[in-house]
Amino acid sequence: MADYRQIIRDGIWDNNAIFVQMLALCPLLAVTSTATNGLGMGMATTAVLLSSNLVVSALRNIISQEVRIPVFILLIATIVTLIDLGMNAYMHDLHKVLGLFIPLIVTNCVILARAESFASKQSLPAAALDGLMMGAGFTLALVLLGGVREIIGSGTLFANASLLLGSSFSFLDMRLLDHYRGFLLMILPSGGFLALGFLLAAKSWLDHRQADRAAALARSARVAAINAMDDEDDIAGGDRT
Numbered sequence: 001m002a003d004y005r006q007i008i009r010d011g012i013w014d015n016n017a018i019f020v021q022m023l024a025l026c027p028l029l030a031v032t033s034t035a036t037n038g039l040g041m042g043m044a045t046t047a048v049l050l051s052s053n054l055v056v057s058a059l060r061n062i063i064s065q066e067v068r069i070p071v072f073i074l075l076i077a078t079i080v081t082l083i084d085l086g087m088n089a090y091m092h093d094l095h096k097v098l099g100l101f102i103p104l105i106v107t108n109c110v111i112l113a114r115a116e117s118f119a120s121k122q123s124l125p126a127a128a129l130d131g132l133m134m135g136a137g138f139t140l141a142l143v144l145l146g147g148v149r150e151i152i153g154s155g156t157l158f159a160n161a162s163l164l165l166g167s168s169f170s171f172l173d174m175r176l177l178d179h180y181r182g183f184l185l186m187i188l189p190s191g192g193f194l195a196l197g198f199l200l201a202a203k204s205w206l207d208h209r210q211a212d213r214a215a216a217l218a219r220s221a222r223v224a225a226i227n228a229m230d231d232e233d234d235i236a237g238g239d240r241t
Helices: 004-014 025-031 035-058 065-090 092-101 103-107 109-117 124-154 161-165 167-172 189-240
Strands: none
Touching (some): 025 124, 025 189, 035 065, 035 092, 035 103, 035 109, 065 092, 065 103, 092 161, 124 189, 161 167
């Protein structure tokens, strides 16, 4: 039986597609010049992950092992085509900005990896949750990287959100630094590499800090247990005397 809590934790943090597996770095660095672009690409990728996991899980007992990889790729390509056409129809401005990177979701290693390693072996609910959480973790990485680059690069956050994502996202559009002249390096691809490196370092620091805290709590628990045993022995010795 699938551990749903662990699936959520893996997708968001422990096995994050970007910060841990280091997959899909091409779209990550290419489209994250703003947080808005990152959010749009993340939403599209999450939709593909969720849909492909569901389809693969539903057909896992029908698809033979010999042809599973070509079939998975065909299913993913079909889903990406449908999402590409939908974005072109209903989110045309965002579709123009993301451009070729939407069809290239087909080649995203994360999607095929989850279909092969998880969805093809799990039930529909577990596969759906895995796709949703892996997509959420991927979106989180894109938005964080895009946000850092956008704030340092131009002093804004989620710029043009209403134009690219629709009027319902207009509340996201913010200018954080007035009269800021910008820092061009962070908007260029080299700035993406620098920002990603700092984010990876921050995650590593948080993981080590959490591990040290858990180890300290475990040591405290062992010491408390040993002290309790010693107290019981002293009480038992006093009763015998």
